[in-house]
Amino acid sequence: xxxxxxxxxxxxxxxxxxxxxxxxxxxxxxxxxxxxxxxxxxxxxxxxxxxxxxxxxxxxxxxxxxxxxxxxxxxxxxxxxxxxxxxxxxxxxxxxxxxxxxxxxxxxxxxxxxxxxxxxxxxxxxxxxxxxxxxxxxxxxxxxxxxxxxxxxxxxxxxxxxxxxxxxxxxxxxxxxxxxxxxxxxxxxxxxxxxxxxxxxxxxxxxxxxxxxxxxxxxxxxxxxxxxxxxxxxxxxxxxxxxxxxxxxxxxx
Amino acid sequence: xxxxxxxxxxxxxxxxxxxxxxxxxxxxxxxxxxxxxxxxxxxxxxxxxxxxxxxxxxxxxxxxxxxxxxxxxxxxxxxxxxxxxxxxxxxxxxxxxxxxxxxxxxxxxxxxxxxxxxxxxxxxxxxxxxxxxxxxxxxxxxxxxxxxxxxxxxxxxxxxxxxxxxxxxxxxxxxxxxxxxxxxxxxxxxxxxxxxxxxxxxxxxxxxxxxxxxxxxxxxxxxxxxxxxxxxxxxxxxxxxxxxxxxxxxx
Amino acid sequence: xxxxxxxxxxxxxxxxxxxxxxxxxxxxxxxxxxxxxxxxxxxxxxxxxxxxxxxxxxxxxxxxxxxxxxxxxxxxxxxxxxxxxxxxxxxxxxxxxxxxxxxxxxxxxxxxxxxxxxxxxxxxxxxxxxxxxxxxxxxxxxxxxxxxxxxxxxxxxxxxxxxxxxxxxxxxxxxxxxxxxxxxxxxxxxxxxxxxxxxxxxxxxxxxxxxxxxxxxxxxxxxxxxxxxxxxxxxxxxxxxxxxxxxxxxxxxxxxxxxxxxxxx
Numbered sequence: 001x002x003x004x005x006x007x008x009x010x011x012x013x014x015x016x017x018x019x020x021x022x023x024x025x026x027x028x029x030x031x032x033x034x035x036x037x038x039x040x041x042x043x044x045x046x047x048x049x050x051x052x053x054x055x056x057x058x059x060x061x062x063x064x065x066x067x068x069x070x071x072x073x074x075x076x077x078x079x080x081x082x083x084x085x086x087x088x089x090x091x092x093x094x095x096x097x098x099x100x101x102x103x104x105x106x107x108x109x110x111x112x113x114x115x116x117x118x119x120x121x122x123x124x125x126x127x128x129x130x131x132x133x134x135x136x137x138x139x140x141x142x143x144x145x146x147x148x149x150x151x152x153x154x155x156x157x158x159x160x161x162x163x164x165x166x167x168x169x170x171x172x173x174x175x176x177x178x179x180x181x182x183x184x185x186x187x188x189x190x191x192x193x194x195x196x197x198x199x200x201x202x203x204x205x206x207x208x209x210x211x212x213x214x215x216x217x218x219x220x221x222x223x224x225x226x227x228x229x230x231x232x233x234x235x236x237x238x239x240x241x242x243x244x245x246x247x248x249x250x251x252x253x
Numbered sequence: 254x255x256x257x258x259x260x261x262x263x264x265x266x267x268x269x270x271x272x273x274x275x276x277x278x279x280x281x282x283x284x285x286x287x288x289x290x291x292x293x294x295x296x297x298x299x300x301x302x303x304x305x306x307x308x309x310x311x312x313x314x315x316x317x318x319x320x321x322x323x324x325x326x327x328x329x330x331x332x333x334x335x336x337x338x339x340x341x342x343x344x345x346x347x348x349x350x351x352x353x354x355x356x357x358x359x360x361x362x363x364x365x366x367x368x369x370x371x372x373x374x375x376x377x378x379x380x381x382x383x384x385x386x387x388x389x390x391x392x393x394x395x396x397x398x399x400x401x402x403x404x405x406x407x408x409x410x411x412x413x414x415x416x417x418x419x420x421x422x423x424x425x426x427x428x429x430x431x432x433x434x435x436x437x438x439x440x441x442x443x444x445x446x447x448x449x450x451x452x453x454x455x456x457x458x459x460x461x462x463x464x465x466x467x468x469x470x471x472x473x474x475x476x477x478x479x480x481x482x483x484x485x486x487x488x489x490x491x492x493x494x495x496x497x498x499x500x501x502x503x504x
Numbered sequence: 505x506x507x508x509x510x511x512x513x514x515x516x517x518x519x520x521x522x523x524x525x526x527x528x529x530x531x532x533x534x535x536x537x538x539x540x541x542x543x544x545x546x547x548x549x550x551x552x553x554x555x556x557x558x559x560x561x562x563x564x565x566x567x568x569x570x571x572x573x574x575x576x577x578x579x580x581x582x583x584x585x586x587x588x589x590x591x592x593x594x595x596x597x598x599x600x601x602x603x604x605x606x607x608x609x610x611x612x613x614x615x616x617x618x619x620x621x622x623x624x625x626x627x628x629x630x631x632x633x634x635x636x637x638x639x640x641x642x643x644x645x646x647x648x649x650x651x652x653x654x655x656x657x658x659x660x661x662x663x664x665x666x667x668x669x670x671x672x673x674x675x676x677x678x679x680x681x682x683x684x685x686x687x688x689x690x691x692x693x694x695x696x697x698x699x700x701x702x703x704x705x706x707x708x709x710x711x712x713x714x715x716x717x718x719x720x721x722x723x724x725x726x727x728x729x730x731x732x733x734x735x736x737x738x739x740x741x742x743x744x745x746x747x748x749x750x751x752x753x754x755x756x757x758x759x760x761x762x763x764x765x766x767x768x769x
Contacts, residue, residue: 008342016347031365092264099437099486100479101444104455107463108471112285150601153569154615154666155589164618168605186355187445194361194449205361214365221362225354232353243605244648 033215042219050204051223057200058224061117062189065124066182073129073181074174077136081170082162091137097130106195120192127188128181135177139170172243179235186228287469296473304458305474312454315371316443319378323435327383328428331390332420341391348391352384356442360449374446374453381442382435389431393424426496433489440482522547522670522702523568528577530563537563539727540577545670545719550696550703552713554760555723556767561706562598562674564723568704569595569672581670591619594668598675600655602647608634608658609643615666626665633661638691653684670702677712685712690744692716710760714753722760724767732763 017035024034033041045051080087106123113119143166151165193202201224208216271289278288299305334341334348360377367373397420405419421428447456455474462471523545530538537560545551553561566572568579570589579586581593594615602611609630610617616626634643637657647655656676663671677685689712696703696718707713713720714736722732739750747753 005342008339009346012343012346015343029366088261089266089269092267093270095264096267096479096483099440099483101441101482103441103445103448104459104475104478106448107459108285108475111463111466112283144599144601146597146599146601147603149566149571150595150597151614151618153571153589153593153595154618155591156618160618164614165603168603171605183353183355187357190355190357191445191449194357201358205358209361209365217365218362221358224358225350228355229350229353 031212031214033218037215038218038222041213041215042223045204045216045219051201051220054200054204054220055227058189058193058202059200061120061124061192062185064117065121065188066128066185068121069125069128069132069181069185070178072125073132073177074136077133077174077177078140080133080137081140082166087137091134094130094133097126098134102126102130103191103195106192110196115197119196120189123192123196124185124188127191128185131184132174132177132181135180136170136174139173139177140166142173143169172239175239175243179232179239182235183228183232186224190224284466285468287472292469292472292476295469296476299470299473300477308454308458308474311371312443312447315374315446315454316378316439319375319443320382320436320439322375323379323382323386323439324432326379327386327431327435328390328421331387331428331431332394332416332424334387335391335394335424336420344387345391348384348387351380352388356380357445357449360446363446364450369450369452371453373450374443377446378439378442381445382439385438386428386431386435389427389434390424393427393431394420396427397423426493429489429493429496433486433493436489437482437486440485444478520547521545522582523704524580525564525568526578526580528564528567528574528579530560530567530572531575536727538567538574539729541729542577543721543730543733545702545704547702548696548700549718550692550705550716551719551721552705552707552717553721553723554707554710554713555728556725556764557708559723559725559767560728561708561723563728565672565674565704565706568670569593571595591666592668593670593672594663594666596656596659596663596671596673596676598678600647600659600679602655602658604647607644607646608639608650611647611658612661612665615662619666629665630661633665634658636664637661651684653680653688656680656688664699668701670704673703673705675706675708678708689715693744710757710764711748714756714760715747720756720760722763724764734760 020035024032024037027034042051076090080090105126106119109119109122113122147165147169148161151161156164190202193199194206198206201220204220205217208214208220274286275289277283277286278291330344334344356377359380360373363373363376367376401419401423402415405415410418444455447454448459450456451460455478458474459471461467462474521544525541525543525545528538528541529536541564543564553564555561563572567574568586570579570586570593581590603614606614609627612634613621613626613630616629617623621629631640631643634640637660639654639657639661642650642654647658650658656679659676663673677688680688692703692705693716696716705713705716718735718740720734720736721730722734723729724731734756736752736756738752739747742750
């Protein structure tokens with residue numbers, strides 16, 4: 001049975017990449033290289049090291065931005081979840097941010113902070129923060145009342161309730177908020193490299209497009225999507241492993 | 254939040270933030286933040302201008318078309334995936350990949366393939382919206398009560414009847430949930446597409462304002478855009494709430 | 505129908521009460537949940553609070569636990585007024601309230617952990633009570649790996665491990681299946697015998713209340729009050745297998761149903 005699933009996955013990949021290859025051979029557009037050409041370009045960039053240099057550049061604002069968003073976002077989210085007053089004050093901002101096309105802020109950020117790293121970090125932050133804040137806040141608010149009551153009945157101090165009940169109970173949802181934040185952060189990092197200044201992978205994409213080296217362009221895009229998907233899947237697997245019990249612990253039969 | 258025994262309405266704190274904004278603007282702390290009142294007057298005078306209306310209609314058209322294709326393709330594909338195991342196994346990995354992939358990276362490809370115009374924006378919008386719609390429609394079909402399906406078969410429903418009279422309706426709450434998230438993603442997609450192309454719709458408008466440092470105009474357009482996006486997502490959440498009784502009747 | 509029939513034996517046995525509730529009222533907004541309620545809980549016995557849903561029995565239990573403040577009146581534990589949760593009482597929750605991220609032993613030792621008892625010491629105590637509730641060997645398991653009945657045994661062990669004088673049980677068996685429940689009830693009788701603690705037990709099952717209790721307080725709603733106190737006597741010592749066939753047991757069950765019937769929607 002496990003074999004069948006694996007076979008179908010391979011078959012599915014074969015169909016899609018095969019279609020890509022054939023479409024490239026027809027070709028459907030002068031700007032549509034074949035799958036194999038793109039993979040050859042990717043291999044070339046990997047062997048001459050270009051891709052690693054590019055990723056070192058691209059991942060910098062992503063890592064810094066996600067780290068800032070995680071610390072600030074979880075802090076704010078805890079606060080919003082614990083205090084009604086703070087919820088009233090801050091939650092609407094993040095609720096609106098969650099629904100709004102924040103990419104539209106990029107031109108203003110560029111005006112204020114220029115075209116350097118600061119702007120890019122900012123873009124990653126505004127993309128990643130709302131989901132982290134809102135997930136943390138709702139996780140804190142949804143801590144099972146009976147668990148808090150249980151701790152109170154054993155005379156737990158407020159600090160103990162926060163550290164031993166609320167935080168562990170909220171951590172699965174906080175973690176999945178972080179994962180969604182990283183996902184949004186990837187969008188922000190790439191967007192800022194394409195919109196603000198071409199650096200890193202954005203530079204490969206923009207440059208190879210300008211000299212019509214389409215295989216390299218497709219290879220760079222393929223690699224960044226692959227990287228993002230692999231990393232997010234890894235986070236999800238980690239999440240399932242860490243919080244296995246939490247998800248099923250409340251089901252009473 | 255209650256104050257002196259009165260319950261403050263949700264989102265009322267935004268008024269307070271508008272006042273803070275006004276104060277920051279009046280103090281002239283930074284050139285980039287004009288007073289809120291100035292932004293609002295600019296907004297009122299900006300709304301009827303042809304440039305704004307044109308950007309709005311171009312964006313609305315691209316957005317509407319993109320969402321239309323995402324829904325019309327996404328829902329049937331999702332339902333079919335929910336019903337057919339082989340189709341599900343072939344497509345699901347790709348749906349999951351594109352759901353979490355940074356689709357922004359695909360916009361340059363779309364630009365070289367489809368040009369710097371509305372088509373690219375429409376496709377970007379669809380790409381942002383479609384995956385979650387597929388996934389939710391699939392989830393909706395997969396959790397349909399078995400006895401409901403057996404009921405339809407026992408009364409002799411043809412496969413087509415079953416599709417339109419049972420599967421679609423039974424999966425409706427999940428489908429609508431997917432459409433709501435899809436639409437919110439589509440709003441982001443249409444703006445990202447326009448920003449990267451930067452010669453159509455709001456993308457062109459932002460480019461113009463930022464090159465001429467028209468801060469009040471910039472903020473005014475941002476407010477309109479954020480307001481519309483928020484209103485849209487609230488409206489869809491309201492619609493979704495109206496059919497949630499379907500879900501409760503499932504037991 | 506609802507006239508109060510104070511039981512003569514109740515008055516005499518109240519001389520040694522571990523817990524006394526004096527004129528307690530509780531008002532939520534404009535809903536009167538409890539009105540001027542007075543009740544004594546004899547030391548070393550199990551008292552059930554029995555009544556239809558909405559009669560305020562869980563509210564009363566949480567006021568005794570110190571989890572809810574009373575609007576007026578007071579609760580005395582050994583003559584001392586309650587102002588909040590205390591080491592003299594421990595609570596068993598209807599939905600178990602187990603921490604899903606913690607192993608059985610950490611869950612059971614949690615009350616001691618909050619008191620700052622050293623790890624090795626509290627785990628030794630926890631192990632003892634895990635064995636006492638019949639879960640020896642499950643110390644390192646997690647709540648999601650246990651059945652509903654086993655989870656409530658963990659909740660019970662946790663309440664026992666802090667060695668409180670008074671155990672408060674809020675419909676502890678309502679979330680477990682009928683057969684597990686019967687086993688629990690038998691174990692309860694043994695536990696009351698062995699532990700010499702005062703048990704206050706909230707239930708909505710008439711049979712359960714009559715089966716396990718030394719004293720049953722019937723609570724009636726709107727406004728909530730104690731309508732009757734019953735002390736079953738003759739079948740207590742006949743052994744777990746004979747209680748359910750005892751004529752007095754059956755009479756009391758029928759009598760309670762007759763007085764509660766009209767309150768059930």
